[in-house]
Amino acid sequence: MRRKSKALLILLFVLSMALTACxxxxxxxxxxxxxxxxxTQTTETPKENEVIEVSTxxxxxPYLKFDEGESFDKNAVYDQYEKDLGVKIxxxxxxxxxxxxxxxxxxxxxxxxxDLMLVSATQLKELTEADMIMDIxxxxxxxxxxxxxxxxxMDGGMQMKTATIDGKLMGIPSSYNPYNFQYLYVRTxxxxxxxxxxxxxxxxxxxxxEAFKTKDPGGTGKPYGIAVSKxxxxxxxxxxxxxxxxxxxxxxxxxxxxxxxxxxxxxDIQPQVxxxxxxxxxxxxxxLIDPEFAVKDTEKEAELLYNNNVGLVFGASWTPAQLxxxxxxxxxxxxxxxxxxIPSIDGSxxxxxxxxxxxDYYVISKQAKHPEGVIRLLNQWIVVDNTMTPTDEQKIYxxxxxxxxxxxxxxxxxxxxxxxxxxxxxxxxxxxxxxxxPSILQTADxxxxxxxxxxxxxxxxxxxxxxxLISGPNxxxxxxxxxxxxxxxxxNKFYGAPTPTMADRQEILLKKRDEIYFKIxxxxxxxxxxxxxxxxxxxxxxxxxxxxxxxxxxxxx
Amino acid sequence: MNVxxxxxxxxxxxxxxxxxxxxLVLIFCYYPMAGIMMAFQKYIPNKGLLGSPFIGMKNFQLxxxxxxxxxxxxxxxxxxxxxxxxxxxxxxTIAILLNELRKEWVKRTFQTLVYLPHFLSWVLLSGILVxxxxxxxxxLNQFLSIFGIKPIFxxxxxxxxxxxxxxxxxxxEFGFGTIVYLAALxxxxxxxxEAAEIDGAGRFKQILNVTxxxxxxxxxxxxxxxxxxxxxxxxxxxxxxxxxxxxxxADIIDTFVYRMGVQQAQFGFATAVGLLKSIVSFIFISVxxxxxxxxxxxxxx
Numbered sequence: 001m002r003r004k005s006k007a008l009l010i011l012l013f014v015l016s017m018a019l020t021a022c023x024x025x026x027x028x029x030x031x032x033x034x035x036x037x038x039x040t041q042t043t044e045t046p047k048e049n050e051v052i053e054v055s056t057x058x059x060x061x062p063y064l065k066f067d068e069g070e071s072f073d074k075n076a077v078y079d080q081y082e083k084d085l086g087v088k089i090x091x092x093x094x095x096x097x098x099x100x101x102x103x104x105x106x107x108x109x110x111x112x113x114x115d116l117m118l119v120s121a122t123q124l125k126e127l128t129e130a131d132m133i134m135d136i137x138x139x140x141x142x143x144x145x146x147x148x149x150x151x152x153x154m155d156g157g158m159q160m161k162t163a164t165i166d167g168k169l170m171g172i173p174s175s176y177n178p179y180n181f182q183y184l185y186v187r188t189x190x191x192x193x194x195x196x197x198x199x200x201x202x203x204x205x206x207x208x209x210e211a212f213k214t215k216d217p218g219g220t221g222k223p224y225g226i227a228v229s230k231x232x233x234x235x236x237x238x239x240x241x242x243x244x245x246x247x248x249x250x251x252x253x254x255x256x257x258x259x260x261x262x263x264x265x266x267x268d269i270q271p272q273v274x275x276x277x278x279x280x281x282x283x284x285x286x287x288l289i290d291p292e293f294a295v296k297d298t299e300k301e302a303e304l305l306y307n308n309n310v311g312l313v314f315g316a317s318w319t320p321a322q323l324x325x326x327x328x329x330x331x332x333x334x335x336x337x338x339x340x341x342i343p344s345i346d347g348s349x350x351x352x353x354x355x356x357x358x359x360d361y362y363v364i365s366k367q368a369k370h371p372e373g374v375i376r377l378l379n380q381w382i383v384v385d386n387t388m389t390p391t392d393e394q395k396i397y398x399x400x401x402x403x404x405x406x407x408x409x410x411x412x413x414x415x416x417x418x419x420x421x422x423x424x425x426x427x428x429x430x431x432x433x434x435x436x437x438p439s440i441l442q443t444a445d446x447x448x449x450x451x452x453x454x455x456x457x458x459x460x461x462x463x464x465x466x467x468x469l470i471s472g473p474n475x476x477x478x479x480x481x482x483x484x485x486x487x488x489x490x491x492n493k494f495y496g497a498p499t500p501t502m503a504d505r506q507e508i509l510l511k512k513r514d515e516i517y518f519k520i521x522x523x524x525x526x527x528x529x530x531x532x533x534x535x536x537x538x539x540x541x542x543x544x545x546x547x548x549x550x551x552x553x554x555x556x557x
Numbered sequence: 558m559n560v561x562x563x564x565x566x567x568x569x570x571x572x573x574x575x576x577x578x579x580x581l582v583l584i585f586c587y588y589p590m591a592g593i594m595m596a597f598q599k600y601i602p603n604k605g606l607l608g609s610p611f612i613g614m615k616n617f618q619l620x621x622x623x624x625x626x627x628x629x630x631x632x633x634x635x636x637x638x639x640x641x642x643x644x645x646x647x648x649x650t651i652a653i654l655l656n657e658l659r660k661e662w663v664k665r666t667f668q669t670l671v672y673l674p675h676f677l678s679w680v681l682l683s684g685i686l687v688x689x690x691x692x693x694x695x696x697l698n699q700f701l702s703i704f705g706i707k708p709i710f711x712x713x714x715x716x717x718x719x720x721x722x723x724x725x726x727x728x729x730e731f732g733f734g735t736i737v738y739l740a741a742l743x744x745x746x747x748x749x750x751e752a753a754e755i756d757g758a759g760r761f762k763q764i765l766n767v768t769x770x771x772x773x774x775x776x777x778x779x780x781x782x783x784x785x786x787x788x789x790x791x792x793x794x795x796x797x798x799x800x801x802x803x804x805x806x807a808d809i810i811d812t813f814v815y816r817m818g819v820q821q822a823q824f825g826f827a828t829a830v831g832l833l834k835s836i837v838s839f840i841f842i843s844v845x846x847x848x849x850x851x852x853x854x855x856x857x858x
Contacts, residue, residue: 105822109822110602111605222693222694230800291693292710295712507817508624515801518802
């Protein structure tokens with residue numbers, strides 16, 4: 001009797017284990033389905049009889065602030081898409097900006113991709129080869145509006161071409177204006193204090209950096225000349241990078257450019273880089289560069305800017321949005337900054353290195369049931385983002401349910417966003433802001449920027465300090481017309497997916513490069529190590545890559 | 558036969574209790590081993606293990622061709638071996654010292670305090686370490702400057718980086734080891750100490766002749782288990798603390814695999830390195846097992 005009951009107990013135990021295990025998976029499987037049911041019952045769909053679902057993955061962003069009670073699962077923007085288009089957006093997962101790319105790689109590796117996702121050029125090629133994403137040529141052709149088609153080919157169709165593999169459109173380019181330049185930002189109040197001229201040449205930059213170091217105008221006791229962070233050559237580093245510095249020496253970061261005979265060569269091994277590194281090494285020796293830059297990320301290094309240790313930094317046009325954290329304190333402007341074009345080391349002008357205006361692509365999973373839903377999202381985004389006079393409904397997409405700009409950045413919630421491939425902000429905005437004349441504004445972006453700048457100028461919102469520094473009369477983009485007119489830029493000539501050797505060796509080469517560049521800058525090895533690196537670069541696959549790139553170039557001329 | 562049947566009748570519930578664990582081991586430990594195939598494939602997620610094309614030893618070839626592979630292996634072993642040795646000596650010493658403490662509450666408080674860092678993640682600790690070791694503002698360098706020592710960039714200097722890794726790792730983990738060794742100490746028969754005292758052994762002699770031999774089995778067990786980790790130099794720690802100027806002394810197999818496998822999406826290649834690592838670890842652990850048996854006459858299994 002006793003033995004029997006014991007056996008029963010064991011059996012029960014084993015069974016309950018098995019049951020709980022099953023229960024767990026069931027619950028999980030049900031979760032995403034539940035809200036759908038709720039939604040279809042409560043909301044009406046004006047355009048379609050049926051609500052179609054599009055799953056995606058999202059990046060949570062520090063700049064995105066949710067209204068109370070809203071989240072990535074449920075918010076005014078998603079509701080509005082569903083109401084206007086009959087497209088219900090769900091997130092398979094949401095990850096922090098810093099984690100997103102890693103997590104996306106894991107998602108692809110585990111073959112569990114959402115209907116819509118944003119991937120890199122490399123991934124676009126891999127996913128196409130792996131047959132995981134859809135050929136959207138027809139879906140796009142049928143569902144994209146004329147407005148959308150026009151919008152995405154403003155650059156002459158170049159960016160769309162990069163998304164086309166073997167004649168099939170495999171993704172929608174997450175396009176932006178390729179003429180995105182970098183600038184030099186300097187503390188103008190310090191220039192005045194020390195009676196220094198504005199930076200016109202690279203020598204001026206060095207002089208200013210040295211003066212900022214030796215005279216310590218911030219009075220911190222720990223001044224440096226220039227702010228540099230741990231990934232200075234990465235394209236993602238918009239502030240505290242060194243790409244612009246290289247450009248000033250006519251050197252470029254991992255860019256394919258034509259040599260004298262018209263063949264493509266990689267910029268990383270050109271002799272101009274050595275000159276730039278030599279200059280950086282000299283700066284490091286003089287203590288102009290934070291000796292710990294190699295372990296500090298942008299935000300940490302930027303503290304030196306906020307705290308008056310450093311007054312010189314290179315960065316993208318939006319750098320002032322970063323600088324504002326130190327420039328405006330307790331409702332007062334405590335730092336004055338100026339934006340200048342990148343100076344040159346010699347007589348010939350600096351060429352800003354630029355890409356082709358697309359790094360990432362929106363792709364649709366082969367398993368997606370409603371690819372047309374994605375194109376509808378695209379159509380709607382382009383309309384909403386580019387209207388000069390948004391209707392009440394359209395305002396929800398940008399600001400949330402109370403339709404007011406509160407700095408929440410609700411536009412970040414739209415799962416598919418493409419930017420204008422051309423802009424004339426540099427022509428229009430400085431003029432409009434100087435003359436306070438909104439009538440010449442042409443785009444929604446310009447209108448938004450104009451309004452923000454005016455808020456600072458008329459004193460109603462001092463936190464908008466950064467906008468005039470970007471768009472105002474002497475702001476960053478005010479230098480663009482001259483750069484564009486004189487063609488003072490150098491565009492990457494290679495825009496295909498990575499070549500076979502590149503896929504195998506790129507990582508190795510970039511790592512070698514970073515190691516040697518850093519060591520030279522930090523004065524751990526002589527600048528002549530650069531020549532050794534060039535030899536190694538060629539041997540380690542660089543020559544093969546160059547060959548492949550040139551074959552590609554010959555077939556795409 | 559009869560005996561066996563009777564035993565089975567009596568003991569089958571016990572065997573049944575083993576079943577869930579066995580199933581879990583099969584699912585989570587043995588089933589994934591099929592993934593080793595990836596090491597010989599150009600793995601494509603959509604096609605899966607069975608559909609991806611086989612490319613033979615090309616992944617291993619790529620590994621051998623990698624110019625710094627020797628350096629990477631050496632760094633790994635150098636850092637890992639130092640960690641194993643320091644991770645053995647420090648907790649044993651601390652455990653013996655703690656054991657000598659009379660006041661129970663002091664011992665317990667200390668034990669808990671040193672155990673705490675074990676629960677902190679390296680992401681968090683690396684932020685703290687960067688601040689502590691900073692040459693311009695870190696406390697350590699400020700302390701050193703009192704003695705007129707020039708600031709040292711611990712995290713940016715190839716001469717220092719491996720030691721910083723070892724010391725910080727030991728600091729984080731020695732509390733855990735201490736607990737294991739303290740447990741071993743309680744297993745020593747007190748009458749041995751009494752006998753030693755009668756023989757005229759002082760405190761120090763007692764440690765040498767009673768405590769240490771008494772701990773030997775556990776020490777050998779821990780050492781043997783740790784030797785399997787000789788190719789694990791601590792990915793999380795190094796990944797969070799290294800930077801281009803110290804690649805030379807800091808790049809280990811795992812960080813290398815991470816960059817190639819995860820960042821470059823070369824799954825097959827990453828698996829090949831992982832497989833190689835497992836094979837080397839298996840050899841090491843087998844050798845140490847045999848040595849432990851031959852030299853110390855100690856068997857784990």
